[in-house]
Amino acid sequence: MxxxxxxVALELWASSLREAKARMRPLFLQERMARSAGLFLDGLLGAERRKTGWMRAEAAGDPGPWRQQAILGRGRWEADALRDVVREYALETLGDADAVLVVDETGFLKQGKLSCGVARQYTGSAGKITNCQIGVFLAYVSRHGHALIDRALYLPKAWTNDPARRAAAHVPEEVEFATKPRIARTMVERAIEAGVPFAWVAADTVYGVSEIEMALRRAGRGYVLGVTGAHDFNSWIGKPEVVGSAAEIAAALPSSAWRRLSAGEGTKGPRLHDWAYLELADLEADAYVSGYEGLWTRGLLIRRHVADGELAYFTTWCPTGTSLETLVAVEGRRWAIEDAFETAKNELGLDHNETRSWHGWHRHISLVMLAFAVLTVARHRANAAAEQxxxxxxxxxxxxxxxxxxxxxxxxxxxxxxxxxxxxxxxxxxxxxxxxxxxxxxx
Incomplete structure (x- = not known):
């Protein structure tokens, strides 16, 4: 390590924090609001375990939480503008042409019915259906580190179809119902439009749908997207015959088809699994992207747990000749967003938002994303300084x-x-x- x-670590930490505050300063029309936003960021990065308004106010030396609450509520500034600041700030340090965009969601447990987007719905955070909000996130993962660069609050139809609830939570008129895959596609397309450098997208089974697959093919990006065992696959002319569901195909594979590889380093060492990869079709790139040359391969990647044999399945799209090791490494990058959620919730108050409005949620989450980016940038700079x-x-x-x-x-x-x-x-x-x-x- x-x-x-x-x-040096202290100075790099301080300089990264000062830089982050300077970058978000133009978002605020008044100096006092900019100062409160800076203190809000200090509070998120502080030692308090609960990042509530009262706790942040006490850390900032304020007599009450009103200034902290104003940042999330009545203050006039755009959360989406801060999202863009976070993305640009993080990419200056983390940017890499071989980076992976990782899509995932996390839940925010809530009580009552007034918090924007709250409903009884499944969340992996609790492992069950419960009263919560769901946020869809986009993480940028490269050899330099990882950061959260986009987010969106998922609104169930019970919210989008209820004008009274929308008005009470200040949901913008232009916001309509969107599935989680549609939200993910919008965020990936926003990253492409912003010129974010990346080569791959990785996601779990919620997002392994044709809508995202086709969008990425047209964008000339590779992907490793989770699918269920019931997902059907078939091969084309020139490839070994494969037809059936992912689970059926996996069951028919000979033992020689499997290779034990690491998907990256975990807290207990290499994360070893058995892997199998089947190439299903070679397609010309210009069939999806005008002017692109070369062949791309559609495939099926299967992961088998070493201890209990549990299987996971992934639909893949990559330049022809891409190795199994590369696909495994891309899939392994998904752990980074889980690490980001854990760190952001345990240390930065990602799930400590006390507001009920659409704007309050996106403002709070964007400020936490900036705090996480500060940690990532400072860590990278400290590692670089240590090497020198x-x-x-x-x-x-x-x-x-x-x-x-x-x-x-x-x-x-x-x-x-x-x-x-x-x-x-x-x-x-x-x-x-x-x-x-x-x-x-x-x-």
Whole structure:
């Protein structure tokens, strides 16, 4: 694990936070509102376990939560503009042509019926149908790290078809019912329009639908999208004959079709599974994207759990010749959005929103996304600084090379450079501040 010195880590942290505040400053017409937004961001990044209005106000030194609440409520500023700021800020550090966009959703448990979008619906956060809001998110994942760059509150038809509830929660008139896949497609298309560099999209079974598949093919992007075992597949001329549901195809595979590969490093080491990949058809790129050349392959990727044999299925689209290792690595990038949800909820108050309105939800979530981006950017910069810091030479090492009572010219140069480098730890420090390393690059 790499790490920067304590001094360097603090300065990088402070500079990343100052930069984030400066970038969102133009969104606010009044200086006092901009200052309150900055204090709101401080509160999200602070040590308080609950990021409620009262807790943030106490941390900011305010007599009550009214200024903090004004940021989410009566203040005049656009949450979508902050979303764009977050995206641009994160991409300056994380941007990579081989990056993966990951789509997923998370639930926000609620009581009552007044919070915008709340309904009895299934959420993986609770593992059951319960009273909650559902947010659909888009994460940007590259070899440099990951960040949340887009979000949208899912509104069930019970909300979109009820004018009184819409008015009470200040839902904009232009907002209509949209399925979760449609929301995801809109966010991916928004990323493409904004020039976000990426090569792949990964998602679970909720989003493995033809609507998203066709949109990505037309955009010239690869994908690894989860599907159910009932999803039908068939091969075309030139490929081994395959026909049937994903589960039926998997059951007929010989043992030689499976390979044990890691989908990336987890908290307990490599995340090993058995994998099988079937190429189903080779198609000309210009059939979907005018002017594109070359063949792309439609395929079926199957993952088998080593311990219990549980299967998961993925429909894939990639340039012909793409290796199984690459597809596995793309699918493995999905863990990053789960990490983002966990960190944002446990440390940044993602699910501590106290507002009931459409605007309040999107403002709160966008501010949390900015706080998460600050963490990611600071971590990446600290890792880069640690790699550039000259190694420290111990006294024992100097004695072994220069004798017990004299120093060589080389050891004097190392000592002098360390003393003049502000990134070096000062005497008496026990060591470096650990920073989580960036994710591995795609194979």
């Amino acid at each position: 790499t790490g920067a010195s304590f001094e 810091t000259p190694p420290r030479v111990s006294r024992a090492a100097r004695r072994s090379s220069a004798g017990p009572f004299r120093r060589s010219g080389a050891s004097q140069d190392v000592s002098a450079s360390a003393a003049s480098d502000p990134r070096s730890s000062s005497p008496g420090q026990s060591g470096a501040v650990p920073i989580r390393p960036a994710s591995n690059a795609l194979i």
